[in-house]
Amino acid sequence: MERWRHSEALSKLVDTLLPVFATLAALAIGAIMLLLLGANPLEAFGALIDGAFGSVNALADTLVKATPLLLIGLGICISFRGNVINIGGEGQMIIGALSATALGLAFPESPGIVMIPLAMIIGFLGGAIWGGIPGALKAYFNVNEILSTIMMNAIAVQLMNFLLSGPMIDPVQASKASKIPQTARLANDFDLPRLIPTRLHLGTLIAVVLAVLVYILLWRTTLGYRIRAVGQNPHASRYAGIDVKKQVVLALFLSGAFAGLAGATQVFGVNHRMITDGSATGFTGSAGFNGIVAALFGQLHPIGTIPAAFLFGALLVGANKIQRVVQVPSAVIIALNGLVVVFVVSSEIWRRRREQKRLTDAMISKEDKPPPQLEPLTDTEGEA
């Protein structure tokens, strides 16, 4: 019995470290890419670490960059646990930011203590609606959510470009020839409070608290249980009397909500206005995609997503330093992130294999008892 527990703990440890190994493998390929580009990988990775953690300001920037990744990652935990693939973080973040910004611009005189929470809620709802639409399309019209969320991203980008260069444009920019697509600066009173004298803002703390709340939601409430049950076995859930369609909509609704909140905190905590550069990722900085990477890396566990988001925030901040020190464009980090995604999802096979083996072993050792058929619904991953 002791030995069994021992090996159980060991294999759990291996499971937790699996994404780390996968990332190291991806980084190794990244190192080869850097070599081919004529840059010294050690120097590049050194610059990356220095750029991300080298000073209090660097560390604060890393945390600021990690915040939208964590928030979006939390939403991804919810939807992917419900077996709904939300690729729409980009669009949901944009819509959340647009709605919160519009509110802030409409009532510049209101006190910050009222506006800030209201704007966060509006951002949350904006993202939720943008996520809820593909959710409803999937549940009631059987439309593949991967495709619809990607299309919703493109629609949100165009809507943003239209609003920021037209109806919502900064009056200062409107009269200039360059016309940078951005809104006016929000009232100073609406700035999210700074935590220490750096760019670090309250949003980061909110995101961490929310990570705990999402954990509680998923593993300690009926709603979370239903979403996970549907994710693991929609047919069994239907027999158990769960409204499967409703859970699908809810999963995408909540997932979008967190991305919307990420957009709102980005505006109120970092830029204090909404600004883009005309490209699709001009406002989000690909946070909608990188949040997926962070969540996968954290094994779709809200608490695991915290260090994962921090790590990818560091990669993004460090990338700028790489660009300066070894003259490799920061696009290398996008490519690397892609590799990390591929390697992390590919490494899942070893976890699944071991889980299967564990199940078979358990069945063999308890031949006289019925096999644990409902195993998935009482899964242990949540207690990690």
Next chain:
Amino acid sequence: MIDQLFTEAVLVGILASGIRLATPYLYASIGETFSQRSGVLNLGVEGQMLLGAFTAFYISFNTGNLWFGLLAAMMVGLLMGLAMAFVSINLQAEQGISGIGFYLFGLGLSDLLFQKLLGTVETVSGFRPIHIPWLSDVPIIGKIFFSQNILVYGAYLLVVIAWFVMNKTTLGLKIKAVGESPQAADSLGVSVSKVRYFTVSLGGVFSAIAGASLSIALLNVFQQNMTSGLGFIAVALVYFGGWRPFAVMGGALLFSMVNSLQLWVQVLNIPIPSDFAVMMPYVLTIIALVITVQRVRQPSALTKPFERGH
């Protein structure tokens, strides 16, 4: 304003560029049709297209030979396809997510190479229109259909070949069997993984040609993220066309015509905000999916990895 659209010259222009602009959609979505029919959702099309577009452009730019460029792009597409196949077939990774990974990889790498190797936006003189004798002289129709470049003709030929392979050959039968019921196909001695390796790598090659068609035949430039979502629309077109080559072509044409109309609306300065015009194809995709997904059933084994004895 609007009546400017209805002159003969403009209408011919819209139709001719509609036929031409369908080219990248056709290559990418016919390739995707093959891989989805065999049960693999390749969501990395956009990334493969970007790498194909860059490779074709860069090699053509440096060698001055467009065919070398095209061939190099096909090789890169093949490599990307093989990687996707390995990850989906051997490592059984969740295809919706690994595809996004390959997309990001292609997006980042093509941008990186562009900045490192080219630095600025350059142009090449791409494939020239080939006027088909006699036919191109027919009024109106000649200009629309028979004065296009070789990659455009190739795209439409590919649709016919894809239809033939899918419906009239043993290979097509194997592909469909593997996508519908891999267990049954396996028990009949068809190698599920071989068939899927073939279709997914083929999809990679066609996606790369789709990218090349943009950079060395239609636009004749390379820019960061120049596909801007086209590859994802190509994936949606496969659903839209219910996994049948000619229906996929219908969808591609519908899209390219809307796109072409949108471009002409901008050229003629008709006062519709360009952002909304650009938005149209995406809105249309969602509506199209709502309408079509209802009536066609997808390949039963789509996105499901195959393992013996399960």
